[in-house]
Amino acid sequence: MTISTPTAPATVPTTDEDPFSAAVLADPLPFQHRLREAGEVVLLERYGVYAMGRYDTVRSALLDWQGFESSAGVGITDFRTEPPWRPPSLLLEADPPHHDAPRSVLAKILGPRALRELAPRWQADADRLVDEVLARGPEFDAVEALAEAFPLRVFPDAVGIPQEGREHLLPYGDHLFNSFGPENFLVRHGAPHIAEHSAWVIEQCARERIAPGGFGAAIWAAADRGDLTTEQAPLVVRSLLSAGVDTTVHAIGAILHAFATHPEAWAMLREDPGLARVAFDEAIRLEAPVQTFFRTTTRDLVVGDALIPRRRKILMFLGSANHDPRHWRDPQRFDLTRDPSGHVGFGMGIHQCVGQHVARLEAVSLVTALARRVRTIESTAEPERHLNNTLRAWETMPMRVTFA
Amino acid sequence: MAARNEARNPAPAPRDTLIVQRKQPVTDRVVHLTLGRADGTRLPDWTPGAHIDLVLPDGATRQYSLLGDPRDPLRYEIAVLREPEGRGGSCFIHDRLTVGDAVGFGGPRNNFRLTPSPRYRFVAGGIGITPILPMLRAATALGAEWDLLYLGRTRSSMPFVHELVADHGERVVVHTSDGGRIDIGRWLDAFDPEVKAYTCGPVSLIDDVGAATAGWRPGWSRLERFTAADAGEPARTTPFEVEVLGSGRVVQVAPGEPVAGALRRAGFDLLTSCSRGVCGTCETDVVSGEPDHRDAILDDGERAAGTCFFPCVSRSKSDRLVIAL
Incomplete structure (x- = not known):
């Protein structure tokens, strides 16, 4: 295949479908299938951006931070031509060398070794929450009672922010993840209140707001050691509050839904509770809470047969890559005998989710607590989706359990 | 233990071999090596100040700072000082290693990270210039001011001195x-x-800088000692065993086979994510035996403690490693 000029990428298939429409957001799998089948790279005509949905392509592009940069923003907005709505993240929206110091600081603070102390506490917290929920009866909305309740109970405490005002966290995160997409009905819905949520969040990142002993205090201690500047520290704390709440809520929603719809998997987990970690990653593979992120090309790049010109936005479909039958056998199945290692639900490469161990520990604690008390899980009504331009989420998930 | 249904196209296993692509003398006693994968694929990412472990054909392991550009995903560059008094690793590289030869590697790891600052003062002694070179590039990209004091016996003994002066003049x-x-x-x-100092060089220089900056705020003067890095046990080139505590099972690991792969092949559940020793997902407790750490996560103290390892890349020095899954 020959490419005539860099400005005429004639070989790129195009689509006029809108991945940010309510219909596609509610059920993205058929669109993602068409995207993968159309080619390695597809031009989304409506937005003038490129898209990729196959596993190998997405994974390679995620690893290639040199060719696909993040500092022009990981949403549809190009920070080089349009000002971002908030000060850019020092992690998500940064490239090396700017990215290096904040990343190494957080990687240490949120690493599995640092979480060892938290594990028994979070297990006790999860056991207590499950006891409280089950004491109210066998039927509940799993989104509110568990998926939202558990992270909101343990994570802000682990960061060390004050109790008051935590109701800002979920709407802040929800709007942030909407804002990576185009200015559609979801962004317009959240816009009127975002200034207030955003102001509260950044206020909590100040040194004097942060309680000792938690992740936030560890970030400020890193600034005292000179590993970060004091200007960077609050923004690094903000990253925890931006990326660490909604994502985990929806990850837990995903695993609970998977178990409610796959009773054989629940039985298997109850028999071998050690499968909880694998179950969590299999749920992330199946229903990646973060479905998409944009990158921006730093030069003309050839991907397969397609030429992507320099300085163009490209939308990586993480969820689609995790469903690519070129890589996964029977990808739509929640299968605890599968090895989900290598899924791109947390991204891959230098921007791979730095909080994945925290999310995994939260989910494993909760699922382990449930497995101790609950024999069966079933849906009592069709769960309802919560639409977001980036996140795959549930609004409600009515469930009934039987006690063990 | 659940039987595993492998992904259709599993991510490629970590390959820990580099090919010498270029070998160029830069002074009488320093040779500059360019290394890359045989298949031209990406190398693990690194940041300025990082080093790799080079595993020579006789199994000897040596640490060398990366001096190239982290934006180049295909090549690592190192510079090796000939040390006739050492245990022979550097002489092997100077005298025997040639373009096209394969060497093993581990890492990269970084114990000498560039932390943010409006201004930097870099101090390098001789071959200690190597970790400083990518720091200069990063400092420029970060928009920081910097200068470099470069010390040596004679100009002709100082690697890259002409390029540095030509590129950066009075700085x-x-x-x-x-x-x-x-x-x-x-x-x-x-x-x-507003100023941080980064120093790499021989012990005498480190001691002088340490004394000069003793009153500075901790963390503002960072030092990396260049020692005759001919330390460390030779890496194994023979198979070893991994015993999984409580399972009554012992898994054989062949040279070149990742431990994670061997465990999965034997039917154990082991979650990995990055497969590069970076993310920490596969952290595994070591009950006994001595791990051969190849990850980018543990610091020197944690490595020495030897109570955990990362089976996606790390291996064993002892005949048997007992782990808890």
């Missing part, structure tokens, strides 16, 4: 010992919160 101050002993205390004077 590079070259001092040779034939010009007399330098007063480091005048170069690194009073503590200034």
Whole structure:
């Protein structure tokens, strides 16, 4: 295949479908299938951006931070031509060398070794929450009672922010993840209140707001050691509050839904509770809470047969890559005998989710607590989706359990 | 234990071999090596100040700072000083290693990270210039001000001195010992919160800088000692065993086979994510035996403790490693 000029990428298939429409957001799998089948790279005509949905392509592009940069923003907005709505993240929206110091600081603070102390506490917290929920009866909305309740109970405490005002966290995160997409009905819905949520969040990142002993205090201690500047520290704390709440809520929603719809998997987990970690990653593979992120090309790049010109936005479909039958056998199945290692639900490469161990520990604690008390899980009504331009989420998930 | 249904196209196993692509003398005693994968694929990412472990064909392991550009995903560059007094690793590289040869590697790891600052003062002694080179590039990209004091016996013994002076002019101050002993205390004077110092060189230089900056705020003067890095046990080139505590099972691991792969092949559940020793997902407790750490996560103290390892890349020095899954 020959490419005539860099400005005429004639070989790129195009689509006029809108991945940010309510219909596609509610059920993205058929669109993602068409995207993968159309080619390695597809031009989304409506937005003038490129898209990729196959596993190998997405994974390679995620690893290639040199060719696909993040500092022009990981949403549809190009920070080089349009000002971002908030000060850019020092992690998500940064490239090396700017990215290096904040990343190494957080990687240490949120690493599995640092979480060892938290594990028994979070297990006790999860056991207590499950006891409280089950004491109210066998039927509940799993989104509110568990998926939202558990992270909101343990994570802000682990960061060390004050109790008051935590109701800002979920709407802040929800709007942030909407804002990576185009200015559609979801962004317009959240816009009127975002200034207030955003102001509260950044206020909590100040040194004097942060309680000792938690992740936030560890970030400020890193600034005292000179590993970060004091200007960077609050923004690094903000990253925890931006990326660490909604994502985990929806990850837990995903695993609970998977178990409610796959009773054989629940039985298997109850028999071998050690499968909880694998179950969590299999749920992330199946229903990646973060479905998409944009990158921006730093030069003309050839991907397969397609030429992507320099300085163009490209939308990586993480969820689609995790469903690519070129890589996964029977990808739509929640299968605890599968090895989900290598899924791109947390991204891959230098921007791979730095909080994945925290999310995994939260989910494993909760699922382990449930497995101790609950024999069966079933849906009592069709769960309802919560639409977001980036996140795959549930609004409600009515469930009934039987006690063990 | 659940039987595993492998992904259709599993991510490629970590390959820990590099090919010498270029070998170029830069002084009488320093050779500059360019290394890359045989298949031309990406190397693990690194940041300025990082080093790799080079595993020579006789199993000896040596650490070398990466001096190239982290934006180049295909090549690592190192510079090796000939040390006739050492245990022979550097002489092997100088005298025997040629373009096209394969060497093993581990890492990269970084114990000498560039932390943010409006201004930097870099101090390098001789071959200690190697980790400083990518720091200069990063400092420029970060928009920071910097200068470099580069010390050596004679100009002709100092690797990359001509390029540095040509590229950066007055920001590079070259001092040779034939010009007399330098007063480091005048170069690194009073503590200034806007200035960080990074020093790499021989023990005497590290001691002088350490003394000169003893009153600075901790963390503002960072030192990396260049030692005759001929330390460390040779890496195994023979198979070893991994016993999984409580399972009554022992898994054989062949040379070149990742431990994670061997465990999965034997039917154990082991979650990995990055497969590069970076993310920490596969952290596994070590009950007994001595791990051969190849990850980028543990610091020196944690490595020495040997109570955990990362089976996606790390291996064993002892005949048997007992782990808890």
